[in-house]
Amino acid sequence: MSSTSTEQLSEQLAATTLLRFATAGSVDDGKSTLVGRLLHDSKSVLTDQLEAVEHASRSRGQEAPDLALLTDGLRAEREQGITIDVAYRYFATPRRRFILADTPGHVQYTRNMVTGASTAELAVVLVDARNGVVEQTRRHAAVAALLRVPHVVLAVNKMDLVDYAEPVFAAIAEEFTRYASELGVPEITAIPISALAGDNVVEPSAHMDWYGGPTVLEHLETVPVSHDLTACHARFPVQYVIRPQTAEHPDYRGYAGQIAAGAFRVGEKVSVLPSGRTTTITAIDALGESVDIAWAPQSVTIRLADDIDISRGDLLAPAADAPATTQDVEATVCHVADQPLTVGQRVLLKHTTRTVKAIVKEIPSRLTLDDLSQHPAPGQLVANDIGRVKVRTAEPLALDAYADSRRTGSFLLIDPADGTTLAAGMAGDSFATAKAVAEAAADDDGWDF
Template identity: 75%
Template sequence: MSTTTVEPTSLLRFATAGSVDDGKSTLVGRLLHDSKSVLADQLEAVEHASRKRGQQAPDLALLTDGLRAEREQGITIDVAYRYFATPKRRFILADTPGHVQYTRNMVTGASTAELAVVLVDARNGVVEQTRRHAAVAALLRVPHVVLAVNKMDLVDYAEPVFAAIAAEFTAYAASLGLGDIVAIPISALAGDNVVEPSAHMDWYGGPTLLEHLETVQVAGVSGDEPARFPVQYVIRPQSEEHHDYRGYAGQLASGVLRTGDAVTVLPSGRTATVAGIDVLGVETDIAWAPQSITVLLAEHLDVSRGDLIAAGPIPVPTKDVEAAVCHLHERPLRAGDKVLLKHTTRTVRALVKEISCRIDIDTLEQRSGAEGLSVNEIGHVVLRTAEPLALDDYTANRRTGSFLLIDPADGATLTAGMAGGSFGTAVDSAAPDANGEDRV
């Protein structure tokens, strides 16, 4: 049978963040409207709602503020996901809240983002929430950050105002370790430099926001990251024709996988060779993250859901994990809590051995002596798992370096975790406790 190489499609996941009333929802609405990504009936509904409020022009923020409470209060509460495309690229956009009490929502929206758009009101400049959102982006290792200085029309499109804000933010972001930072002066309400270049800011020679989103380099497709393939499902057709078929289905979390590659199955550590790859039922020689694929191995190994098929540098399975975490639940996280740890497709029992410190989200200063973590707080924890996990360091691989802590009683998501990273490293050990028992 002939094989087909399925080329990856350029996809950018990005999140918007900013302080209250900086214009995030209006910016997203403008981006969707001016890029012709709004259906006629959606636009008609927004125009009708705007007229009922006595507004002559359509309120583009209504395109994203979908909750009733958001429309009534004029704020963003939930993470609103929007999907749109231009001839150059596809996009998944997460419009995240700006209020302090919804920090966990920003963590959710930015956790998978390759780019964060941080809005600043040109009249107010860099404020506490701006620094908070920059710190979250740094903690989550978002590769690219855009500083969108909004409402330039309200400061007469003054270049010195923009330059001062850009300099202050860039200096602060650099101190947090954020590398790629691009500043763009915009007016979401008027449409300046969002999709079309502004006629009011001839002093600005950079790209519009959409131009930058279309051209920024997307990681993963180039294959720089090692291949990581969490097994989600084992396919064994019950027919004589395919009685020898044993495929492993799932989503390629990172990197590139090719037929003939030598791989290791974790946590067992057994090695194998990729005998074939299927993408949407079509045989192919190569697959890129984040494609959903089926992998066939030349060797007959015991591989099941939760195992990780890996190529390149191999993480050493461990039961002892140190991680930076953001607590998402109203119930505090405390030392001694028994939880479930979900890493890719694998879920194991775990014990919170220690909460090493709580992290000041505004400065990233570590404050020891924390008794627990409350909702929206970020800290450093030490965990002990009942079974070994093949965790990458989050700084090296965001997909396989992240995990969730889950309440075993009701299945509620408690905490989002980032293994190792800038606040510690996963401990390479699977040894039992001193008395010879695992107390998870």
């Protein structure tokens, strides 16, 4: 490729938008085959990758390349014919760039789907046309709703095995749409496909002339991307304090990090949380240059007018739009560790760049994803459980509600003994009252606060 064409391609890719999406579905619904077909037919697979898949397929006695092997990279996955870990793939078309997370379908890997879908703007839920909507389909729809994924695509796969019958597709689409709508999923698009044959994946199907909607790729390329972080509440978690101590700038003090959401301007009045002190932005440095404004997700250094005690984990926010701080966190969590989460357990809570000690004070309920009922007071959460928790932290946190910001409304619970991630949390809107805070007992060991 010539340097001119390389530059043109770079400019073209820079001008395209980015879509993060995840795939989910029951075992053997064909997720990995769909992803492989999508990559293959959109010409996003390198020659050596395709040759490796063809060789692996022949060694397993298959005449045609098994496109699922493009994403199922672990040896255990290939041996069992299932997806176990989240597989990330990056590809692009002239219209858009993509980050794809292929998530497992097994019930015991629900936590992996939470990982893959946590940053997704779209989820593709696959259904086998022969089986219709099953328990795991409802589970994946519920997880997408809990994570507030704004767009859901129902891909009714293996239409070739039901003679491309429109009534079969229509019945599945109607049932899933009704269920997902009850969950609050804002947008649902149903597409009949055959991942194995390539029908309606990249190219329109010649077997389903009754379908007049987009192919999977066409929908992915045209769906509105709604993750404009510049329109959110402005938040800047401090990652590092810069004090160069040079002769040219002997008093330089800057606060470096990545803007999580919104935009910041020179001259703007900001609050420093959790202390609540206010000051004014005097300068913003980005890539060695001074700028008047910076926005998410840029990495910048912010300088302030006043000498305030600020360290890693503090949060800058516009003074007129600063979140409330709290030590009592109520949230929905997905438990991802093999060891259970129990009432009274000592944990670490990591929110943006801040990590504090905490105690699990209560587990009010566990969600049954099959019918969305609440199992009260389960006592503990085990791997793949989703439930409500109440956590008391040693220090105040500036948490947004997850409904307002997926970036600053999420957190992790971590085992302080070995650093294992225990649960991924989504903060709720309600917190304990000041009276409950005042009544919390303190203990000398620094944990029972």
